[in-house]
Amino acid sequence: MCVTCGCSHGETKIEGVTHDHSHDHSHDHRYGFVHKKPGGSTHTDAPANRLVQVEQDILSKNNQYAAANRSHFAAHGIFALNLVSSPGSGKTTLLTRTIEGLKGKHQIAVIEGDQQTSLDAERIRATGVAAIQINTGKGCHLDAHMTGHALEKLGLADNSLLLIENVGNLVCPAAFDLGEAHKVAILSVTEGEDKPLKYPDMFAAADVMLLNKVDLLPHLNFDVPLVIENARRVNPNIHVILTSAVSGEGIKKWQEWIEAGMKNCLVETPANPSKSGEI
Numbered sequence: 431m432c433v434t435c436g437c438s439h440g441e442t443k444i445e446g447v448t449h450d451h452s453h454d455h456s457h458d459h460r461y462g463f464v465h466k467k468p469g470g471s472t473h474t475d476a477p478a479n480r481l482v483q484v485e486q487d488i489l490s491k492n493n494q495y496a497a498a499n500r501s502h503f504a505a506h507g508i509f510a511l512n513l514v515s516s517p518g519s520g521k522t523t524l525l526t527r528t529i530e531g532l533k534g535k536h537q538i539a540v541i542e543g544d545q546q547t548s549l550d551a552e553r554i555r556a557t558g559v560a561a562i563q564i565n566t567g568k569g570c571h572l573d574a575h576m577t578g579h580a581l582e583k584l585g586l587a588d589n590s591l592l593l594i595e596n597v598g599n600l601v602c603p604a605a606f607d608l609g610e611a612h613k614v615a616i617l618s619v620t621e622g623e624d625k626p627l628k629y630p631d632m633f634a635a636a637d638v639m640l641l642n643k644v645d646l647l648p649h650l651n652f653d654v655p656l657v658i659e660n661a662r663r664v665n666p667n668i669h670v671i672l673t674s675a676v677s678g679e680g681i682k683k684w685q686e687w688i689e690a691g692m693k694n695c696l697v698e699t700p701a702n703p704s705k706s707g708e709i
Contacts, residue, residue, distance in 0.1 A: 443567070444580055445583070446562065447580075447583060493607055495577075498609070499577055502581065503592070503611070508588070508590050509695050510608070510609065511688070512608050512610035512613045513593060514596045514600070514632060514636065515600065516625075518598070520643055526556075526675075528681065535689075536591050536692065539561070539584045539586050546565055566597055570597055574606065589697060589699065594610060604631040604632040604635045605631070613636040613637060614639075615639045616639075616640045617642065619652045624660065636665065639669070639670045642674065643676075645677040
């Protein structure tokens with residue numbers, strides 16, 4: 431049981447990984463540490479100071495896994511993005527539109543997070559790129575441990591783009607670092623201008639906000655300047671891009687932002703002998 435949010439990881443399943451993905455095992459991870467069970471009970475009637483300690487232990491252990499993932503990304507020039515949003519924001523549709531515009535120029539892979547089904551992973555594979563589905567069961571977020579196992583299965587090439595579609599949830603994914611370069615918060619115009627204020631941790635953790643489904647604006651009473659103002663009240667440095675997977679608005683700008691990030695993390699490989707930053 432995760433005391434951060436009360437979810438359980440015991441039912442997590444990662445495609446191609448045969449062992450039960452719980453935090454109750456101990457084995458070598460290729461990125462350099464041993465998996466150990468976070469200490470302590472998580473009973474809800476435990477003293478408050480004990481609950482705080484367990485939460486700190488869980489996040490500390492996650493951060494160790496995230497640091498290993500991040501080191502792996504840096505060593506191999508992998509630009510990893512953690513896409514977070516509430517359910518129904520249009521993440522997967524936006525993701526497929528993004529992939530269609532980039533797959534001819536870059537190696538791309540996707541980690542899909544959902545409580546159940548592999549529907550989104552199948553949609554991603556239909557674009558021609560590799561995707562691994564993580565089903566979290568009762569869990570409401572991905573963590574760095576799960577992500578590390580998915581990375582092993584994907585076997586990403588150097589200088590690739592890794593897109594991680596987190597479980598639809600604006601709360602818990604904010605607290606769990608996966609080792610990504612950036613969190614990208616996707617907010618649709620059907621959700622309300624107050625979301626950044628209601629879920630400040632997520633928008634504070636994100637470097638980019640994609641304001642999605644803007645093709646619907648003529649049919650809605652939605653204040654775009656207000657939602658941007660609210661996001662910047664929480665995070666003055668958040669970068670905002672208006673997007674629509676239907677009309678294509680903002681997709682080029684979003685893709686250019688991704689490519690600039692990829693250019694900044696290139697590593698030298700036999701196929702890429704120069705570090706000049708040329709793609």
